[in-house]
Amino acid sequence: MVARARRGLREELRLYLVAVTSLSVAFLCVGGALLATTNLSAAAERWGESGRLSVYLRDGARPEDVTQLRMVLEGLPEVASVQSLSSEDARGMFLEQSEVSSDLASLPAEVFPPSLEVAIAEGTPIQRVDAISERVGRFRAVSDVETYRSFFDRLGSLVTAGTNLAIVIGLLVLLCVFAVIGNTIRLAVARRRNEIEVMKLCGATDNFVRGPFVLEGTFQGAMSAVLAVLALGVLFTTVRGSIDASLAELMGTRAVFLPAWMLFAIIAAGAIAGAAGSALSLRRYLTV
Amino acid sequence: MPGMPRDPEDDEGKVVRPFAFFRAGARADARAAQRPILVFDGVYKYFREDQPTLKDVYLEVERGEFAFITGPSGAGKSTLLQLVYRKHTVDQGRILFCGRDIARLTDKSIPFLRRNLGIVFQDFKVIPHWTVFENVAVALEILAMPRRLVRSRVAEALERVGLAGRGQERTESLSGGEQQRVAVARAIVTEPALILADEPTGNLDPHLAIDILTLFEEINDTGTTVLFATHDHSLIASRDHRIISIDEGRVIEARTGLRSWGTTGVHAAVG
Ligand SMILES: Nc1ncnc2c1ncn2[C@@H]1O[C@H](COP(=O)(O)OP(=O)(O)OP(=O)(O)O)[C@@H](O)[C@H]1O
């Protein structure tokens, strides 16, 4: 069967090359979308991990409550450091950072609540940070906890959107692979109709006839995906140098390539879609 | 039941024949060998509802027989043969091949029926861009036969049809008569019990037609049953074989010994 499939590939080389090339481009789009999503989510993860908490204290919180809170926080393994900020400090920092006009400078210190600025150790998962902030929020001295989650959430929803986009593109491309390979094989089958007839008249089973065509379709699908992955790899390594610098500045992360399992999944999906496309396109031609 | 054919449905890939003991020359079952190899029993075939192409056909073909099938164009010669290799199914009646009703075979068994038949066509049905060897070997590859055996069996078949040593030539470079010999080699390489030839000489010059007819007779001499459809009177008249004549859907003559009829007999039978 492999020998007959090889003969088929040789005879229909031009036809198959066109199909494989166009499908490679399609797979390249999927790969690109996946690569962007992967990098975005990697960045989001890192940012989420190197987190910060602002624990705002109630007006008139009792000093011993604050001290106790501070001790609890410092006892947590996820907490890197705790710094307390009085109303005056906060006002000073605010005025310093926002170069605003002098009427804001007349704001009284009471407008700025005192807080504990908590730095979270690197590598702490977001869920842990949430748990800590929830626990801290129950202390009597605490009025509010700011986790800066809304920013991560926005980033997170961007990642989700990217993932969805990649999935949609992926499905479209699979449909393309299915249709293009189905058509290519249909053409090859039509050209080899006489061979099929001869084989069937000699007593070949449908599977015997179908085998090489399905193999050819599988090979085309897998080959397109492999070519796309290789092209993506080459593109990635060439542009990585220039991207990395700006990315590091912007997000504090380095560009990452797709994980191995995802590459295998792309290739497997190509092979399966190719096999299915050719198997389905063959059904009509087997009656002799 | 001893001697009954194995059920062909299950093991694909292995060399399986539903009627394995009926290969040419094989005499595994004495009773089976005495029975006719092919029986048409009240067969009707309709392509149009109002007019049957074949009606109420009764026919017995003995093992080892050589029979012409003749009749005017459109009489149903091809249809008769196509019913045997299950290109079509009978609408009424039975066709027994080696005692088995082939009308009742499932679609999945049809390949196994065809492995016991050798079919030759007017238009050769060889693949022009394959080599002569490949065109003959395909019938054995279908049986998943080992390559070494394929090589020796193909060489043997090519020798029998007079194409010894020409296996590596591209088939399209051969003459028409030679291409038909390739087709005959493909039909006999599996050593089938029955050969169906549907106007195998229709595309050939008269002297080539005689050559091909002689080839089929040589094959018949080794014990293979041959059904040879043709409307070439001169071909039929040149030999003393049984003539099965079809007209308006009925088998009107099924006699042996043409020469004993005299010339009027020929024209009565051939039309
Ligand atoms: N697949 C089919 N569908 C419809 N009608 C068919 C089909 N095959 C054969 N027929 C009809 O059956 C009749 C017999 O055809 P068949 O091919 O058996 O004749 P034949 O004796 O082989 O003729 P010829 O000598 O021209 O080959 C014809 O009238 C033909 O139109």
Ligand SMILES: [Mg+2]
């Ligand atoms: Mg005909």
